[in-house]
Amino acid sequence: MTQVIRSSAELREKVATWKRSGMLVGVVPTMGALHDGHMSLVRAARKQSDRVIVTIFVNPMQFNNPEDLEKYPRDETHDLALLDEEGVDVLFAPGVAEVYPAGFATKVSVSGISEPLEGAFRPGHFDGVATVVTKLFGMTQAGRAFFGEKDWQQLQVVRRMVEDLNIPIRIIGCPTIREDDGLAMSSRNVRLSTEERASAPRLHAEMQIAAAAIRAGTPVAEALATAKAALSAAGFGPWDYLELRNAETLQPLDGLSEPARMLAAVGLGEVRLIDNIAV
Numbered sequence: 001m002t003q004v005i006r007s008s009a010e011l012r013e014k015v016a017t018w019k020r021s022g023m024l025v026g027v028v029p030t031m032g033a034l035h036d037g038h039m040s041l042v043r044a045a046r047k048q049s050d051r052v053i054v055t056i057f058v059n060p061m062q063f064n065n066p067e068d069l070e071k072y073p074r075d076e077t078h079d080l081a082l083l084d085e086e087g088v089d090v091l092f093a094p095g096v097a098e099v100y101p102a103g104f105a106t107k108v109s110v111s112g113i114s115e116p117l118e119g120a121f122r123p124g125h126f127d128g129v130a131t132v133v134t135k136l137f138g139m140t141q142a143g144r145a146f147f148g149e150k151d152w153q154q155l156q157v158v159r160r161m162v163e164d165l166n167i168p169i170r171i172i173g174c175p176t177i178r179e180d181d182g183l184a185m186s187s188r189n190v191r192l193s194t195e196e197r198a199s200a201p202r203l204h205a206e207m208q209i210a211a212a213a214i215r216a217g218t219p220v221a222e223a224l225a226t227a228k229a230a231l232s233a234a235g236f237g238p239w240d241y242l243e244l245r246n247a248e249t250l251q252p253l254d255g256l257s258e259p260a261r262m263l264a265a266v267g268l269g270e271v272r273l274i275d276n277i278a279v
């Protein structure tokens with residue numbers, strides 16, 4: 001049975017008993033409303049660790065939009081059943097006061113890589129992510145942490161932070177899990193209307209077409225503009241970005257001389273979709 005723990009003191013005791021017997025602890029940080037994307041991280045953690053902790057915490061500090069925070073899907077009973085089926089040892093689901101008690105005053109801020117793309121359109125978002133992830137690493141004392149490539153920039157921010165702060169944990173990136181029609185799984189997808197859900201896979205499809213065109217020699221700006229126009233005509237918008245960037249540093253690229261990643265964020269109805277692919 002998956003044990004639910006809400007206090008960091010209790011979690012620390014549990015982890016200490018595991019570590020005394022030499023076990024390797026893996027953690028999968030999430031905000032809940034679990035889907036197959038999350039479960040792929042859980043399966044990777046199960047394979048590569050002796051004990052697995054999944055954390056569920058809808059972190060207010062990383063939301064820059066109160067409505068998004070309020071509407072974020074939450075279903076702990078369903079999540080717990082999924083984790084139990086997958087043999088997860090502990091669900092750590094602290095309340096806000098446990099993570100941010102009165103007097104809390106520290107912020108972890110990763111400059112450079114946090115600034116463009118998501119950082120530019122969600123000001124303060126990555127400070128919230130970096131702060132809570134640092135806390136979750138401290139609270140779980142895990143040796144490995146599993147993150148999805150769906151949040152590509154987040155993964156690069158966390159890698160930078162762990163290296164810069166000498167946090168003794170190995171970060172493992174896991175591939176994006178998609179619906180059969182190509183839409184990247186995301187908790188926010190449940191907020192798409194039937195019609196929007198039907199056009200949502202176009203994002204990934206047009207990104208793939210643009211990537212193929214770039215590989216075949218079409219100028220980057222032209223390939224991206226074609227994709228944007230096709231998606232805007234299909235009802236996507238407003239646009240935050242559709243760009244080709246260096247996969248690791250996220251610096252702008254206008255060709256394929258370096259490992260490249262195409263990253264997108266765009267509205268569809270009330271939902272903001274993000275996606276990224278290797279080029």
Ligand SMILES: Nc1ncnc2c1ncn2[C@@H]1O[C@H](COP(=O)(O)OP(=O)(O)OP(=O)(O)O)[C@@H](O)[C@H]1O
Pocket residue numbers: 029030031032036037038040041146147148149150151174175176177178184185186187188189
């Ligand atoms: N489709 C997916 N494939 C692989 N990993 C994923 C996928 N979706 C989310 N993840 C990963 O799961 C972890 C927790 O993400 P989170 O709880 O924010 O879920 P989410 O579905 O990304 O939600 P949302 O995008 O609505 O915030 C992150 O490391 C994230 O990258």
Ligand SMILES: CC(C)(CO)[C@@H](O)C(=O)[O-]
Pocket residue numbers: 029030031057059062129132133151154
């Ligand atoms: C890593 C994370 C759990 C931190 O709140 C969140 O940003 C997410 O779910 O990707």
Ligand code: BAL
Pocket residue numbers: 062063151154
């Ligand atoms: N999946 C990244 C967390 C967020 O959107 O706030």
